[in-house]
Amino acid sequence: MRFDFAYNGNTTVESGARLTRMSFAPDVKREPTYFSGELGQSLLFREAISALHDVVVADLRFKPKDKTAYLEWAAQQEELDWQAIAAQRSDVLARMQPLQNELKGLNFRHAERMKPYWEARKKFQNYAFRHLSDYRFLFDPVITVHPDELFFECFSVDEASYARLSVDYEIFHKVGAFNCGTTNIDYSENLYQEFQKIRTYKTTNFEVDPSGFEIQTTHEDTFREVKIDLPDSWVRGFLQVSSAMTLPAVQVELHPMDVHNLCFVLRRRKEKQGPRGMRYHLEPGKPVRIVFEPWETEVVCPRSIYRGDAPQEIRVWGRRRLLLLERLIPIARKFTVHLLGTGLPSFYVAD
The missing domain is CATH 3.70.10.10 (Proliferating Cell Nuclear Antigen)
Structure with missing residues (x-):
């Protein structure tokens, strides 16, 4: 099942000394859905949205180890003539000690020369993990603005866990303009890291950005298109969860x-x-x-x-x-x- 999303930019979190502003970028191809408010219990929201993130990236499927290198080594061992090796062992032991000492010195000099390379490689890996890890979020969470509450829904990567974060309007000091509806929101690893900067001594503004709907007809080329081939199991999962909630428990x-x-x-x-x-x-x-x-x-x-x-x-x-x-x-x-x-x-x- 193919779905096309369009986001007016990316979801952003701006953190300052006294103010944290969260602006979620909704899917502008859906009916206009937006919300704005000032959080009163920002710490609770930070921990809850972080727990939702843990579900988004969860994947408990079995991942078999790659044994290719071991199988190649085992095949080479079968080709060795162990009797000939045993006969040569006495001569080899006599020459091994000086060679080992020489090899130890070579390894030390090699490590010193390669140290800048390994440090640069580690920095690149850290950068790639921070900036290129959006592949982990295959399906963006769904946010619903309801007259009584605001809630997020998502499935884990392995489609075995469902999470729903319900945010009652009572935790907001101020609630601004909003329009009820359901939409996808842009989500990324960087967004999760920004959530961790939320503090109780800062004013936290939360909004599902309505500006994307206002300029949709005039600046279509500025929208970021996302095309996702949504598996049937993901859609079926929402239906199964809804059905399971109606069963006696x-x-x-x-x-x-x-x-x-x-x-x-x-x-x-x-x-x-x-x-x-x-x-x-x-x-x-x-x-x-x-x-x-x-x-x-x-x-x-x-x-x-x-x-x-x-x-x-x-x-x-x-x-x-x-x-x-x-x-x-x-x-x-x-x-x-x-x-x-x-x-x-x-x-x-x-x-």
């Missing part, structure tokens, strides 16, 4: 420190073989218990009491994606987990 409230303990277990240990499930043991009026397979490590959540009517055991997968919640732990009051059932999707809502 078991709700569990987790304290942020209990979520921290879950992430702590995942950070400390890495599974090398299956099963890789995570079992929720829920008993009415008792703390939630979560067991990690295959180690059978049990985490008791003393701050999180299950308020349901009947005991249940629900097994879910994809637990490594819980690490995407780490940045929300310090600012969240609670996490509400919606478990649709064993083997089905689960939703984690930070409040």
Whole structure:
């Protein structure tokens, strides 16, 4: 499925001593959608939008190692005559020591001469990572201006995680002109780095830039065209998420420190073989218990009491994606987990 986007420039963040101004460049080929306001809780927004970024770039698909060099080396070893090598070993050992000393000196001089090259190469790699890494953002996030709230939506690179950041208008000191609608916004690695400069002692202005719609008919040549061959699975993912949200679910409230303990277990240990499930043991009026397979490590959540009517055991997968919640732990009051059932999707809502 082919989609064409047009952005009037790039999304920018201007950071000064007293003011931070965020201006998102919307897709001008859609219906005019714009918004402007002054953030009142800029720190919460910074952490939330940074967590959204972690989802945008997340890719937990298996990446096999490149064994080409090893296979070439192994093929060469099979061609060697090891008996002849063993016979020559005594003579080789006698000549090896002086050659090793000479080689050590050559390596030292080589390293000194190549040092400027390696330093320049490292600088270039750092520059390329900062300025040429937009390929990581294959699909720009979607922003919706609603009469009650402003929210961002995105999928991860591996299309296994969906995130939605809802921003209530109550966190804005001032809300200016806005027009409801949904549009794509230009997003890049540099934008994420600029988000980290948001501070509480600075005034933060947030806007979805409306100027692109005003000049669309007179300066078409100034627009940056983006053509994306959107996979059917990405479109289908939005429909599946919407359908899953309508299914009956078991709700569990987790304290942020209990979520921290879950992430702590995942950070400390890495599974090398299956099963890789995570079992929720829920008993009415008792703390939630979560067991990690295959180690059978049990985490008791003393701050999180299950308020349901009947005991249940629900097994879910994809637990490594819980690490995407780490940045929300310090600012969240609670996490509400919606478990649709064993083997089905689960939703984690930070409040």
